Amino acid sequence: MKLQKLLSILFVSGSAWVVAINVAIAENAQISSSKIPYLNQVEFFSSSAYQLVQTPSQETVTITAVKANPTDKGVEVILETAQGEKLQVTNRSTGNNFIADISNAQLRLPSGEATFRSEKPNSEITEITVTNIDTNTVRVVVAGEKALPTVELFDDNAGLVFEITSAATATQPPQQPETPQSEEPAAQQDEPIELVVTGEQDNYRIPDASVGTRTDTPLRDIPQSIQVVPQQVLRDRQARSITDGLENVSGVNPISPGLAGSRDNFTIRGFEIYGNSLVNGIPEDILSDSSFVNVERLEVLKGPASVLYGEGGLGGAINFVTKQPLRDPFYEISATIGSFNDYQGTIDLTGPLNDSRTALYRFIAGYRSAETFVDFNEFTKLSIAPSLSLSLSQNTDLVIESDVNRMERNGQQPPGLPAVGTVLPNPNGRVRRSFSSKGPVTDNLTIAGRVGYRLEHRFNENWKLRNAFRYRFYNDDDRGGAPDFNPTSLAADNRTLNRRAIIGSQFYDYYYLDTNLLGKFNTGSINHQLLFGFSLSRNTTDLRFEFGIPAAPVDIFNPVYDQRVVPTGIPNSSRFITRDTLGIYLQDQITLAENLKLLLGGRVDFFEERTTNRLTNVETNQSDTAFSPRVGIVYQPIQPISLYASFARSFTPTIGTSATGEAFQPERGTQYEVGIKADLTSKLSTTLAFYDLTRSNVTTTDPNNPDFSVQTGEQNSRGIELDISGEILPGWNIIAGYAYTDARVTKDNNIPVGNRLFAAPEHSFNLWTTYRIQKGDLQGLGFGLGFYYFGERAADLANTLELPSYFRTDAAIFYEREQFRAAVNFRNLFDVEYYTSRFGSGTLVAPGEPFTVQGTISWQF
Template sequence: MKPWLLSGNFNLRLVIVLSGCLSIIAVQPGWAEKKSNRQDIETRYITSPTAKQADNAQIPQLSEVKLPATSAQMLVQAPTPTNLPATPAEVIPISGVKANPTPQGVEVILETTQGDKLQVANRSAGNNFIADITGGQLRLSNGDAFTFRSEKPLAGITEITVTNVDANTVRVTVVGEKALPTVELFDDNAGLVFAVASTETATQPPQTPPAEEKPVTETPQEKPAAQQDDPIELVVTGEQDGYRVPNASTATRTDTPLRDIPQSIQVIPQQVIKDQQATRLTDVLKNAPGVVVGDRSPRDPLNIFRIRGFAASFDTLLNGVQDRSIGNVGFGSNIDRVEILKGPASVLFGQGGLGGRVNLVTKQPLSDPFYSVEASAGSYNSYSGAIDLSGPLNDSKTVLYRLNASAGTNESFIDFYEQQQYLIAPTLTFQISDRTKLTLEASYSLVEGPFDFGIPARGSILPNPNGKIPRNRFVSEPNLNDTSNGVFRVGYNFEHRFSDNWQARSVFQTSLFRLRRDLVAPLGLRNDLRTLNRVVEDFDYDENFYNLDNYVVGKFATGSIKHELVAGFNLSRTNTYIKSLLNSTTPLDVFNPVYGTARAATTPDTDSRNTAQQLGFYLQDQITLAENLKVLLGGRFDIANQEAKDLFEQTNDFRQTEAFSPRVGIVYQPIKPISLYASYSNSFNQAVSTFSAALPEPERGTQYEIGVKADLTDRLAATLAFYDLTRTNLSTTDPNNPQRTIQVGEQRSRGIEFDISGEILPGWNIIAGYAYTDAEITRDNTLTVGNQLNNVPRHAVNLWTTYEIQSGSLKGLGFGLGAFYYGDRQADLANTAVLPSYIRTDAAIYYKRDNYRAAINIKNLFNVDYFVSAQNLNRIIPGEPLTIQGTISWQF
């Protein structure tokens, strides 16, 4: 009798459906809640922008901050600058910004139901009125941060902006054209209201703000004024403006500032992806120190990469929920940003690798119409197009949609290489009530084209008496190299807020992945070092992944100590089917290839089915002991099993394991811009059966990390991290029986990572980093202890910076420049060959005007020859030479 998780009539899919239904039924009464009636407007605070305020101060820069007291008593007290209002107990979300014309000018409304809890301090600088709102954050209902900008909203006013200064402050800036604006502040049931008057005395009606604020970094120029009776709403969206993202919910499943999380986390926002015209996940990840391309070609649809030395391609998340298929096909035009969580994350997400996780966040529906069209063309007959459509489906804007679709084709410097990509991704959001929301999301991705095997080490990174193998050599067959990677994803995200402090969420996601491959694959060179043995392969791989996650998030206090609790359970199931047929075929002379080999008959090689299930219960508490001292405690208990059937060998095996994964972290902030942190966490990961003996036990991982995070300015942040990772329970050869494996292997990675991102000066953005990674084998019966892990450089540097002209006739013209350095890397675990170090330089020039954007991106500007990765000594992957890509987009 098998253990309960697979016994009897237990049906995991039925449990998933029932659990999702129960989650919805449990909160159904909230659907009928009525919104409270609007209260009368009352004046709460009116200020003269010209008066000097003794109790107002800017957030200090690091050079201006005095060292704090270091007594034992002061170490646990929040530093309280004099003459500043006390920091609120919690961050108040501001869910939207509206602008309505008035006879005197325009009213800017910051939508929040808790405006009376916010502290407002104003000052003036030249013609600028500046109001800092302490205790608030601009954040949409789905958790996305946003910015608001309107150019020339009325006569005499150049610009009005509303932005997040840091994780606890919102800044409203009104720029006068010739004089300081007059601004009054009122408290309304809808939120905080800033009444802005024109600085001009003309009697003509003020200009009306633009009809819509699209998700772009600039607002269109003046438009004809509308009638004053017609209120005009400036719509804000979740598009991230800039290179710095102060918050991320994935790491803790709470809306916590990054500086309060005891873990190294990096976010690559939409602006970076757009500026670099990154079309592959590995292109995006090059901006994260400690993340490198894995043992496959980046030209393939497979997204293979390593984090902190360890493989992480299938430890991926989609909108915060585990989705293994991203390692196969995962990046498209529907992705808004990419989040990288360094180190284990088993507490919230279950089993996974040790190095870290990558989370892809998709674009969500917008409340007002938005349409975008993009087309690009480039080197090697590269052409692509994409559309992005969004808006409401009813007048009340309670049903929203978003549709992303794209198609493209490209060739390569590799001979006979041509690839096609297709994507369609619809999303629907139903705002059932002001507290309940349901989002349905689906996508289908398909990539077709040849498989890139690279070239042998002999003749590329190792000497060959026959000479150098051309980097563009195709070692397969032009008419026998067909690969199709397709994945269909569908799921829901149900959210309900019981109160301002408690909410529940139910998320279900399934991905159905199909890989079909019919090709000729290379093996190894013969003794003449020019004849390459090859095999014909017919390969089918199906993987169906189902995942349900239900959890609650709650805020409460025990005396003066504040808590933010996350508790839930997770069910997942993976069904895998593999079938392959092989046969040897005609070899190839890599120095003088003759193609045209006929397809040989194949014989069965593999026929297996694998089922893996996991049930996990988790609990996490973010504890605020003082405003500058925070503790994170978490734990997860998992029951996981795996059943493997080899239909070819007629074998069957089953194993069930239990695992507890703890997580402990602490953050101390001696001064507001600085966070010192330390953490400890564990992970476990079920190994896939190799049928060498019984199913292996799960791998285990342990990480220790310390670091410092700094808000250098209100738009520039940096992180420095030191880590020590140990991976144990690895399979290695049994010295008493070479036909079997035993689990005594161990690998370790130690390193330093530094990253910085944000805006240095107006218009000047940067994202950069450095990683030192010492990843080695520390215990093994086959490989040499002390060998470096393959494809992992000891030193790596990434730098990308852009500057956009802010004013004058050339306003909107921007330039980008990047340099990416990777040190020497081992081509295999035996350390028999080295991939040499290289520096690749990229550049860009772009121009934005109104709703149009045109860009030219150049990759590998100096046409450097380099090798990006290696699968083994027979498959060394060359990097791409100089390529140019032109892109034009239009938003309307």
């Protein structure tokens, strides 16, 4: 894929070196994402990439002023220097951003600030910034609203000039500013130099994410650890699930492998994450990858997120950013074939619906059929994700998005294996990884989906109103009472696995409405970015199950399945649950100085849960209020380094009563975190975080009445995390992380104090790196290599079983040329046998995937 050719003309005058950048956003200047290059196609600065250099200056040039003047075409931004010293400029592009780095300059404005910013100068430009990025480099960023700006350069005597042209005049030839006569020969003055920009992207490094503040804030300015797994990483790894993607984030550990399309479960910083998921910043009740073909990137906010999103665990939250409609036509088809009869096909279509490009669409569809490495554990999945983006006016945008997913699988949950015969010795031998405790069962049908909108209205360049609504449903049908089978225990002969059957269905409906006001203002020399809003949600759950139906056991070494059961037809659990929540939140991002930023936030939630027990015809009601504060500070001693510290709390409703009839209080989480974020280069960033997390109000057995619980339990996790991502050298990318996690029970009436928390290894490490050959006959060829290590970890809170550590190796080889891409990915290259814990059970484990091969071919047009 290629960026448009950007023409640049340079004129040299005797008194100053000036560049005029004419930014045009028009139909003939749009950048199609289908033409964004892979790194192997990028011409870097050292070769034929965009590089403007006069005779290098021995000293740093001071930019003394920045002026923004309106013109009949749009906006003209001038960078003034004291004596018109010679400057050195390089350029690159990332998404819709045109970026120019002046490598021998320093911005020193009369106000003392080190940044100039012009927000929304016209409808086609989101923002223009001029800022110091280190002691001798100034960066100029022109952010296009919906497309990458086109750039032309001219010499002028005024300084470094940016001429930004509105869409109405973008198609017209740019007017060259008049150049004063100088004593240089005319040939030197007028001879143009054509410069071609092939561009480059921050493929493995994403500098911004909205998940940490719900605003467009650079990650380096947020006092909390946030890791992003971008699209290029997901593509290079050919990620098929959430688990594949989150393996690239430190401190995130899988609980179950998510076989046959079941839900993925994780621990983050030692605490289990089950429902802490977001889609485009909107909370959802179930962490599911049912529509993973629509995921653009994954954002992991580590630590409490209640101050922004309401109830949730304190380990972290995962935000799924979906693929959005594009202004330029883009079409892609891909096909994948893998081990164990794994077949997948996807189509991705997007572009404008009208000539003015005020209506954009995107349609993504994917189908997958796989048998998996476990006997009888197979599934088919169909995903459809349409979306529509409408520009209702110059200041109002509306995005309507939805997806529907239909999945048929062999039972509701993946089969588990007994620990004896897998991670523990068995006198009868080892159990095959492919053994299924469930056996053949009738396919279970699940239909899930979501539909909603996001509306934004900009009152002016400083204030905007945002409103979003989403409805999500999840229907797990029992297909007329077909049983599912779960293992319970291993008999004394160490080969007979006892089983129980379960019949039932579950239906979830989730409604969420959020409205907030975002504004920027100053109080004296202090800058504020204020966020104020409220959210309303309703979550309904309809459960009908008959548990514990007697079923025939199975021999784990010579399985013969008897699937006959005799259900009573009367469920022993039938409930309808409704939870309503109102949240009101306030956040202020305060810039005390250019290098000192303060974050203050608070949220109060009012929730009520009503449960109807249809077996007893009894309705119970419980309500409570929770306040979640957040305080953080960021200090940047030099531009590339951010030192931060933060305090935050979370809450999770705890439903139930004590022996005295008192309703349980919400479970609380408290985090203290300090860290360092550093831009090692303009393309390589790292985060080092130290944290201390405490989970309180944990229910534990009442010592005076074992049939009830009390909220005296407490758990603590403290640790260190290191993440790094970006480009090391041209064509060489990396995303890696290390986590040390000391997660233990600190108070409990039943579990021994000091026990390690469930599925939380003390040491874990991940590394994925790729290299793309940049030129020559092999240009377009690339290689990938990954290492994943998870240390010993407890299979349950009682610490009755310790799962052994494992070290897994992945690899990839791919070829990319223009719109064509072919890739072969190898997982578990050396066929390491490993197991993960499963739903807290210390007697059952879940097998990890053996050696698999996956081949993919895709074409963009």
